[in-house]
Amino acid sequence: MKYFKNFHKYRYLLYEIVRKNIKLQYRNSVLGVFWTFLQPLLTTLVLVAVFGGIFGSNRNYTTCYPIYLLCGRLIYEFFTQSTKRAMRSITNSASVIKKVYVPKYIYPLSNVIANFVTFVISLLVLVCFIVYFCFTDTAPNITGYVFLAPIPILILLILAIGVGMILATLSVFFKDIEYIYEVFTMLLFYMTPIFYHADQLKLSSGFIGMCIKANPLYSITEMFRCCVLYGRMFTMSHLIYALAFSVAVFLIGFFIFYKKQDKFILHI
Template sequence: MSTYIQNFLKFRPLLNELVARDIKIKYRRSILGVLWTLLNPLLMMVVLSVVFTNLFKFDIENFPIYILSGQAIFNFYSDATNNGMASILGSASLIKKVYIPKYLFVVSRICSSVINLAASFSALLLVMMAMRVELHYTIILSIIPVLLLIVFSLGIGLLLAALVVKFRDIMHLYSVFITALMYLTPVIYPMSILPDWLSKIVRFNPLTNYLMMFRNVMLNNTVFGVGDLCIGILEAGVSLAVGLFVFYRNQDTFILNL
């Protein structure tokens, strides 16, 4: 373990450069640049709030904030795992030239997505203050489900990055999976409208647990239960363990398939 830690510290400056590169490439030739990380969730919140408030008339207090909190969690997972999945393929030219720990490419993409998540969180706080929603001390605890979600997404990103090198079709299948997952995560609807059989399926979704923990401390001024926390830790731990196992078992053969 000490060897892995020393190796990570040795290449940490490179990790910083990779993250900076990802951000620059994403907003290259954009007039507003990084400001879009703040504007995107706000604009999407406005659209979804107008549509779903009038179309479905959900009886949810502070519905725009409800939507924005769901967007922050789900969009981070989607962005992090999609970017992590493409990280090895996208860095093929560099991997072929010099030795770099290959997991750094996945970690750098996840870190880039964390920056976007921070912007979404800032947008959420701004909207809460603009709508004069009382901010409670429980907001501090939001770091817990967010950190667990980051670990969970890293595990999935490592797994997908390793698999997609050999099986490129996974990229197309995963886009369909993400669309289905969005509807199986209570981002825009309350759990109360779901029938029992569908509610059980939605609760089985790991993102649902992280999202509900996040909303409890951000919007409901309540602390999540110990059971939810244990489930979240277990999901994140299993995801990271499986992702690391598959990635390290296959990383030596990446060069043959790039």
């Protein structure tokens, strides 16, 4: 109860920092907030140009390759960007944390939420893609299941907050984690079926297949694609696995953070 009261008191701070992060991200750039659309659009075009010929031509696996790719890329990009920002948030706010009492979880949390807001805005690109491809012969199958799309997105948010909390705590004590995580996110890019299809590469079995399936981002992207591309209900096992994994990481994240937060001041 005490914690909820404290959160209530500082909710305006959360809002202010989220706002600050979004405002400062594009300040002084000519196109400003347009980059939220432009960046995923352009990078997706690059990926389509590079991998479209290899992975996109087989209609058995991917009905509409650009949308397939965009779904994966948006989710991957949100996850890595938000967790990276959350990881650095405590050390970046050292000057404040050393001088004033603030609930410290506000910093990683607000960074993830700020990225989440830009992620939701960038989903408009996906909407544009879907509308455009509906008039081509590779139309995505849009059904009522599109309204279930918020479910994988919310699971993704829970996961990102949890991972962000863990990384923020670790990076206070070990700077190295920033470099390790950099490599890890690259590995994650290839371990998530973003530009390829897991079945197409015959990866469903064997060690690598297992690694891909253990990756919660795989379940989340598959669920999301079911909603906005395949137009069918997502597999229950994906939902259960992703949700359980995310909630567990979320709880572990808050637990570690809570246990260690009083020591932060001695290390930043």
